[in-house]
Amino acid sequence: MIVDITIANFRSIKDKQTFSLYAENQSSHLEDNIVYPGDTKYGVHRTAGVYGANASGKSNLLLAFMALRYVATSSGDLKEGDKINYEPYLLSNSTKNAPIEFEIEFFLKDGLRYLYNITYNGSQILTESLDYYPSRSKANLFKRLESDTWEDITFGSHYKGGKKKIAFFKNNSYLSKAGNSADSPEIIREIFNFFRQDFSHAAATSNIGAFGWKKDPEMISVVSKILNKVDTGIVDIEFEDDKDVLKNYKFPDSISESIKKEVLEELSKKAFFSHIDDHFEKVLFDKDLESTGTLKLFEMLPVLLKTFEKGGVLLLDELDNSFHPHIAELIIKLFNSKEVNKKNAQLIFSTHNLNLMSPKIFRRDQIWLTEKNNGSTLITSLDEFNKNTVKMNSPFNKWYDDGRFGAIPEIDFYAISKAICNKGKNNA
Template identity: 60%
Template structure:
């Protein structure tokens, strides 16, 4: 579970901001929305929603998680001298456009150990990197890398044991990426690598979910069909049916295994059943279903997997194609400790004001982004005066009225003049 994520100089996020899922408030309001991993002394929010006008930086905050994931999991694949593709500094300032991007994340691993990872980098070089954890109440260092360190001079903490620590890396590789993907590295660093590789899932606004991996999973198919039938889609079951594989023209010299994967992905198409009058069932193809139904159909396996194993799901534009009640259902599933038994987390962006309700989200679960002179500002409702913004305040109405910022500034009169001119 993520406790805090600090970002600076990434895309529109110029200054340093901390996006926190630490449950600072001791209020009893919606206590079920808080998980208590490890020894139960730190409360961590199960969900968090990010609001803001278009182009205010909501998506950039979510993309910062992806950039961190690239540094941890994929920067080790870069060749000597390659540019780090996720180096995207703030470009509207001479001072920042060549300055380092910095990330810091505090989190609980699947083993309920608490870690802090920090990294700072420019276009072709990682400047600093460190990993600490809490084997007890005292923080201990696993490794520390400074700007002048090579793979031979990087320092290691005394509790970092159990394998080969010194692993060669280029200056554009993170140590965590190289060591985490090495079979003979200590287990603790490999577990962190796999945590971010396997347990952080991202679904963008136009993201196409690959269904190939669950088309043969009968148990998952059964669960997805059952849920679809209970959310008023009209669907009463579905199957994956073989399509005509000959409609694809693939190169004759393509490797057989790759050809088989492509044909399998294309051949098996979902067919949905709807019950009509007198119990008669009719089959509907994909193009006969609504975009909202298809998005929910594609997303449900990932939701189920995240809840089953306890991961982190990043959803950009949760409200896109979804009725507000469906979006609220997804949030409630993650907030419900009886359903979310593995402490999975949902972090989402949305424009859906109806979700900004004290019956759904706590004050500290609602975040706002706003552009000022081209730079993104990030704040939580928890940052506002608590005597003014109480846990049961009408968040949605006050947000719509502009009390919290984060809404687009629209000059209606000027727009009318432009149209009429």
């Protein structure tokens, strides 16, 4: 589970910003929203929502998790001299060539807390370290400085159980090389797999990460039941092979045959939705006859179910996109339910849906705001506002809409209307 992430010089995020799922005030308010990993008193939220104007940095915050995942798990595939995927803040000369910085604190399933830190530019990993808390005191597992080669990297006394020194190029993270090596210590492989397997990023239109579900009768049954219970009229789902989809489908040369087969099998399954007519007979509807909202929920449900099944972190951009507010609220409630979410999966999402900004759904420290300051994204929690004014039962959504928390677009109606009215006059 993620505790927090600190980001600097990534896309619109210039200065260090910290986004946290740590439960600052462990009161009885919505206490089911909090998990205590490893049976500790250290509370972590299951869900968090990010609000802000368009282009304020909401999506970039979510993408930071995936950029970290890339450098931690995939930079090891880079050949010597290859460029790292490097996206610094571009609106300042001081940052255009400066390092990107990520620091993330998290719990593994062993109940221990870890801290991973990495800085890099377009050509090399500059620094990298991994610490953990075997007790209240922090202990280092490995540390890499800017001048270190693979022979110079240092290791802590707690880092045991396998081969530690593993060769890497300067554009490879140590974690990405050691974590993908069978003879490295087990702990480094577990952390590598945490980043590789437990991070999923999706828009509300994608079932990426849920390949194979169309061949799983139990999964199909659950998806059908949920669609029925949210009043879509659907009573069942059937799949038929549609070979026409595959006629002109091309893959990059680097994709393995096994993955090609899996993707083609998924794409070739065309969904039909059963409804009941006035004679109580089933009638199959092509997906073109279903609403956009129904189809997006259909695409999203397998991702949610897979996430509940295995745990991990789901990063969902634009939760409100084509979902009725009650459906979006349902998704959040499922993640906050300890009966449904038994593996303590986490949902981090962006949204404009003010109905979700409610003290009946979220605590103050689960609501985050992004806004621009001279082009740079600032990230703040509702919990950072005066607690004597913003109470647990305050009308968050109304006050946000009134502009009391900032993070809303500044719209100049006069200037916009003038620009429209003057269209063409300059060329007359």
